[in-house]
Amino acid sequence: MSDPTVTVVRLRTDDDSGLTATANATPRLSWSLAADRSGVLQRGYEVQVAPDPGFADPVSSGEVDSDVVVDHDWPAAPLTSRQVAYWRVRVRTDQGWTAWGEPACVEAALLEDADWTARPVFLAGDRGRDGVGPAPLLRREFELPAEPVSARLYLTALGVHRTTLNGRPVGDELLEPGWTSYRDRLLYATHDVTALLRAGRNVLAGSVGDGWFRGNLGWDRLRDFYGDASALLAQLEVRCADGSTVTVSTDEHWRGGYGAVRAADLYDGCDIDLREEPVGWAEAGFDDAGWEPVGTLPLPAGLSQRALPPVRVLQEIEPQVSELSDGTLAVDAGQNVTGWLRLRVTGPSGARVTVRHAEVLDEKGRLVTTLLRSARATDTVVLAGGTADLEPEFTFHGFRYAEVEVPPGVTVDAVRVAVVASDLRRTGQFSCSNPRVDQLFSNVIWSQRDNFLSIPTDCPQRDERLGWTGDIMAFAPTAAANFDSRAFLDSWLTDVGIEQLPSGGVPMVVPNCLTGEFPSPLPQADGAAGWADAVTVVPAALFRAHGSRDLLRRHVGSMQRWVDYVAGLLAEDGTWSGYLQLGDWLDPNAPPERPFEAVTDRDYVATVFVAHSARLLAATCRELGRGPDADRYAALGDRVAQAAWAKWADLAPTTQTGCALAIVFGSAPDAELPALGDALAGLVRASGGRIGTGFLGTPFVLPALTATGHLAEAYQLLLNEECPGWLYQIRHGATTMWERWDGILADGSVHPGQMADGSTMSSFNHYAYGAVASWLYESVAGLSPAAPGYREVLVAPQPGGGLTRAAASIETEYGPASVGWSTDGATLTVDVTLPPGTTGRFAVPAGWSPQQPVALLGSGQHTLLLTGAGA
Known part of the structure; x- marks a missing residue:
């Protein structure tokens, strides 16, 4: 039986690089559905793989029962280097089989070190220099005996590069290859450069800057952290019309010199002297006889093709x-x-x-x-x-x-x-009737965009720009809704695993370039609560947003090593106590020069994060079919939560962060939750709606109020325009999220950012407090995943705060899902769109009654009408 109303579309793999090739020999396969009807469900699928687009002799997965469209197995033999294959999908829906969708092509990159004949090349005069210096220019001319039919350029650098063929850029990517844990993992790109070549004389040329590899890193301005030579690694493979093949690799035959870029540093900027640029150096025919010969370096460890957007x-x-x-x-x-x-x-x-x-x-x-x-x-x-x-x-x-x-x-x-x-794909949108809330959402989007530059940084302007784990821990659910962050954060998590210490501890920043310890009389663990917990929180957030079990499989080992390590640090009373912690960093009630001295006990915060990570790990193990591990970590989470409550039951209700973590993490017994919610609501009212949380409490305070039935106080916090508060920043002209709640003081002056050690710390582009946008999506508009990857959508709008309308949409793995509502006070109209293959559950907001019973929602468009209690 066939279903002509549904079409398979948007075939894709787990590689989101946009490059010609993929680094995965067994790509994970996903697709979406387009439909002419509502209520579409996927029941199963078949994937075929073939060496040609005609699928004359395909390998088939056979019929596979599955109701999800994401993260499926490659059914054929693993790809070998340079291999090209085609794949297509048909789906069995609730009404029958679709036609085969349009096929997609996948090409393997260089999958083995033995595939590389190229070696990194550098200039002897550039190696080991003190400080910044001119960027090396490197070039090689070569001959093609006939017109090129196919050409692939495999390309990276020790440093960051700009590379051309015959004077034309090989791509529009910048700061390639980005920042990874270079000693163990260096990314390269595969470019189809056929159109840039010609029969006869050609030239491959590149310039290499210091970048993260050897430029200044951190406030200590470490140089040469990964190496003391900037180098280019390039391998060009050309197949010509006459059947010949030509390979041009970086080797001892290249030559180099210097040009207009006299100095370039990520923190300090760029100095250019256009008079120094050799005319025509990137074109064939340039006389490089006076240039230096190059040296070569060994092939770097961990070469793999970039899978994230550039x-x-x-x-x-x-x-x-x-x-x-x-x-x-x-x-x-x-x-x-x-x-x-x-x-x-x-x-x-x-x-x-x-x-x-x-x-x-x-x-x-x-x-x-x-x-x-x-x-x-x-x-x-x-x-x-x-x-x-x-x-x-x-x-x-x-x-x-x-x-x-x-x-x-x-x-x-x-x-x-x-x-x-x-260049991450924008997936999330939000708007409402309050223009200041809309500006807040815009600020969140901009701060994520500005700080998602190769890695998730803390800020983009000062001598830092590091991958602080605590920031992305707080922000990960919002990040996954705003942009398609899966491949980007998956890559970063790979480096988290590489940088993880033998003990299982997780550094404060990844890639890790911090040296020494924080000055403190307290013992220091190999990681801090809330920061190291990024290793559990970020994979869980990505799984919730995208539904990829393969991503969990790749990172569950890192999750487990951290939880096992910190479990070994617990005191006899079952708490994580007595260690240096950053705590609820930048709590507005902390001394501005000592932001780690939050009002919520740091040991309490640390202990409930242990319980939270253990429970996230338990859920991960259960998803992966590891039942005994899941039971063990769930029991650990329960024991630690009970220990936290036994020790801090009197303290938790005294601060916003204490209440929020106990409620959202479930560290308090269920019977205590109503009282905790009342306590939190009382703290909000007593503060006049001013927020009292730092980096670790802020993501959870609005969800805690909502979960315990205190929506009015949640909106009071959101809409407060006095300091500290989100809209205080908007009132003072913010266009991105601030690091400090009071980055601009009440008198309009700039916060000096003075720290106790004499340094300054105040950024106006720090996304951590932007975690509020997750609540805008899920509670204000009412759009969230009820099952991983939005296979089931929870539609749960929470009108309040004087808003008359709100709307959100997210481009899920299945397609666009959206919720929008409007109210005149007497009636509430909710419009819902669910993509094919999904279902929805509608949660009736408090104080409203549906005009007709609301059943389980199928894919398609729905309009729900509700009446207020006073109507």
Whole structure:
């Protein structure tokens, strides 16, 4: 029996790189469904794999019973390097079999080290230099005997590179290969470069910057952390029309020199002298006889193709430009961003243009650069004469404002702001009738975009920009709703596993470049509560959003090692006590110079996080069919939760964080939850709606209030415009999330960010408090997954706070799901769209009654009408 009303669409693998090839020899397969009817369910599927698009001799999975569209097995033999295969799917629905969907092509990258003939090449004069220096230029000319039919370029660097063929970029990716745990894992990209080649003479050329590999890292400005030589690794394989093949690899035959980029650092910026650029160096026919020979290095360990989206210029903003009294041009992007300025200037040779960046202005309208700490955040360009388009290389800046110093005789003809970040697909949307809440949501989106640059960073502007585990722990559920973050965070979690200590501990930052310990009289564990728990929280959040058990399989070992380690640190009373903890970091009630001194006991916070991680691990083991492990970790979670309550039952109800963690983590007995909810609501009312939580409590305070029936107090917290509060930031002009609740003080001045050790710490682009957006999706609009990957959708809007409408949509693995509601006070209209293959459950909001019984919702569109109690 056939079902012509349903079509299989959007075939995809677990590789989200957008590259020509994949690094996975057995790709995980997913698809979506399009339908002309409602109520569509998938009951089973068949996948075929063949070496040709005609599927003359396919390998079949056979009929597989499954109601999910994501994360299915590759049914054929594992791919070998360079192998091309085609796959297609048909689905058995509730009404019969669909037709075969359009096939997809998959090509394997270089899967074995033996496939590489190339070796990294470097310049001897560049190796081991002190400080920053000019970026090496590397090139090799070669001959093709006939027109190219197919060409693949496998490409990476020790550092970050810009590579061309015959003077044309091989792609639009930036800061490749991104930042990973380089000693154990270096990513490369596979490019189809057939169109860039020609019969006859060609040239492959690249420039390499320090990047994360050997540039400044952290506030200690560590250099050469991974190595002391910037190097290019490239392997070009060409098949020509005459049947011949040509391979061009980086080897001892390459030559190198230097050009216009005189210095480039991720923190400090880029210095360019256009007079130093060798004319035509990236084109065939350039005379490189005077250039240096290159040295070669061993093949790096852990070479694998990038599976996450690359860093790109995502958009351009036209800023406001004005002239200050001293002639400096003041640039306002209107939005705090990550990226740089693009300038078109005209001027004489030797004239220097300088661009400085900052997030905020002082009372005189000038850049506040003290919060950058040691980061210079400055780009300079020396002109070669005439008109030129200028932008930096091998760096990025976090800024809203910039100042451009223009010497006499130079005119600036155009100014644009390039927004740069990892090119993740936007999946989540939210809007409501309160414009300040909409601005808050926009700020969350921008902070995620700006900080998801190769890794999830804490901030993009100062001498840090590190993968702090606590920040993404707090933000992971929101991240997974806003953007398709699966491959991005999966890659980062791979480095978490690499950086995990032999004990099972997890570093504060990943990749880990911190040295030494925090000064403290307390003993220090190999990881801190809430920070190290990213190893359990992030995989669980991704599984909830995407439903990939394969992702859980890859990371369950890291989850288990952390939980086993911290379980071994528990005291005789079953609590994790007496160790250095960062606690509820940046609790607004903590001393501003000592943000770890939160009002909620750090040992209490640490202990309930142990219970939470143990329970997340238990759920993971159960999903993976590991019943005995699941039972063991569930019992551990229960024991630790009971120990926490036995010790801190009197303390937990005294702080917002104490209440929220006890409620959401289930560390309090069920019978105590109503009283805890009442206590939390009372704390909110007593504070006038001001929030009292830091990094670890903030994600859970609104869900805790909602779960215990205190929706009015949840909206009071959300909508409070006094400090501390989310809308206080909006009232003071925020366009991204702040690190400190009071980044701008009540008098309008900038928080100095002074810390007890004399340093400064205040960023205006820090996504942790943006975890509130998860509550906007799930409670305000009422859209959340009731089963992994949104196979079942919970529709549970919670009108309140004076809102008259709210709506959210998320591009799930099955397709777009959305909930929107509006009310006039007497009636509530809820519009729901569910993608094919899913079902929905509607939870009637308190105080409303449906005009007709609401059954289980099938795929398609629904309109639900409800009447208020007073109608």
